[in-house]
Amino acid sequence: MVRRACSAATCRFFSFLLLLFSCLLSSQVHADELDTSQAHIVKSIFHTIRLYMSPYKSLNTSVADPCAWGGVACGYSWNGLYEVTDLSFSDLGIAFNNSTALSSFFSLICSLDTLDYLDLSSNHLTSIPGVFFSSCTRLFILDLSHNSLSGKIPSQLSNLTNLSYLYLNGNNLSGSIPPQLSNLTNLLYLYLNGNNLRGSIPSTLTSMSSLWDLQLGDNKLSGTIPLMAPLMETLNLSHNYFDGPIPLISNYFSSGLEIVDLSHNNFSGSLPISLARLQNLRLLDLSYNNLSGSFVNGMVASFSLVFIITTCLKKPESTESDGSHPQRTTRPSVETPSLDRYLEWYKRWQHAARVEGSTSP
Template sequence: MNDNLWILDLSNNSLSGTINITFSIGNQLHIIKLDGNELQGKVPPSLINCKYLEHLDLGNNELNDTFPKWLGELPDLQILKLRSNKFYGPIRTDNLFSQIRVIDLSSNGFSGELPVTLFQNFQAMKTIAENSGTREYVADNLFFIYTNSLIVTTKGLDHELHQVLTTQIIIDLSRNRFEGHIPSIIGDLVGLRTLNLSHNLLEGHIPASLQNLFELESLDLSSNKISGQIPPQLASLTFLAVLNLSHNHLVGCIPKGKQFDTFENTSYQGNDGLRGLPLSKHCGGDDRVPQAITPSELDQEEEEDSPMISWQAVLMGYGCGLVIGLSVIYIMLSTQYPTWFSRLVVQLEHIITTRMKRHEKRY
């Protein structure tokens, strides 16, 4: 391969077989895009020779490999896309990937817990770029000879970015088999614009540290097993335009205010324990949904609302008790079985006395 080549773009063709390109030492490649083909096998180890590489896209192929952590040794790598392949296994890294701004590992077979060390190493994501008034792009030195586009997924739809700003910081680990908790250390990536961890096996709570992601525009944690409440601190994320927490095990009240007042039902559906707007289950004393009143409760309310009827019932109770008492005494004196009648008397007296006390307490 020509050592003076800066861009290798063979995307969206019908290439098949393995990637049999050998990248020589000292090459000048800044962008390699082989996405949208039918390439198989493993990621070629000779990519480690591409010391100037800024953008690597191997997405939408049939590559079958573990996570190529050694790519983290490339000092200028800012975009890594391995989406829609057959990568598998846990992600283990060392002190690498310090310049990464976009990492898309979605729609693979990665498993295990989310790699805390990987997030720790994303140094470029831990700063917010100062607004200098000028736009800076990934591979900016090639801006006049090549359009460095990028496909990102938001709301389940793919969108093309014709140029990739250095402020466009994205993590997409969706549609894998990651499990365990969401690491709170993600809250340190204050430059993050898009975070997609949907369609995994994640459990535990949403970390309140996500409130530190002041630049966050899109958050998708849908289709996991996340429980607990939505941290009210997330209402402080004023740039949050897309939120999807659907199909989890969340409970409690949905935070109010700012961006949370703009999200629709689809952001929360599939969480039976959630309440509050925009859902039909409301929060608060005055907003609670009225419950059906049983006939016995209705009768009790009518008795409480009608003192005349209640006092009549009291007088009737006294009269009935007097008649029943005299009748029982007569039967006991005129029969030979006073024992079981005496038990009956005790029970009747208890019933009558209990009813009298209820009416006396009420009025």
């Protein structure tokens, strides 16, 4: 059989495919290489952290690629560029001894305009510089929990309109909750528990249509419960100074609520029977208030309800300091609450109650 040479057009086509394959192969070798400017920024951030972190902590930078360093995550953008997306420097003992160094550090972080996730939790940060609020506007998740932040919650946080997760719990923040936070229309999780916040809850905050999880426990908030967000699933108002009757669910509470913790407040009146009838409710804690009444068979319509805590509906006299404010002998945990955590606490409480009952005369 005589083999025929390929036509000029066919040869050009196969040559093009060979060239394309070579380019793809070459690009694959360099595909995961970070842009030079971003690599320089990451290196500068790590240099700064080393200057101000605890001497007992360490950072993993043993490889050449900054995207493989501890606390750094990179990914591809919609236009195919390989970029830094996440920074996580939790529990490194970072403490800045001057405001200039603090501002420079946050300026470096915000110069990564592709950053979606920032975790600086469990350090010793005392404030957030103004440059952060105007430059880190792409952030989707911000975790500054368990630091030493003091003063009022910066109203400029409302500039970070892409935020869906905001964790400021476990700090020393004071003053009232800024109503400007309601401008964060994409917010799903808001954790302000474990601070020294005072005043009432802004009605604009709790009526945010996107909010799923609101944690305001262990503060000094007061007043009555405002209207709740329509999609809210978890509500923690425990260890505050809220008073008055617990409102009817038809006007105030989301039908999707799964966890409600109103314990250690000054709520009064009858038990909110309608609250226990929420179809998705799995935990309801009303303990240590000034409530009266009881739940009886037929009042709870939710088959998914795990338990209702109504122990000590009337607070013992020893827990009252001046007749209105609960006296706290120990600071409650400000860890991120979850159903599993609540269940664990409840099991421990049940065990302690059984032990106490078996040893009593």
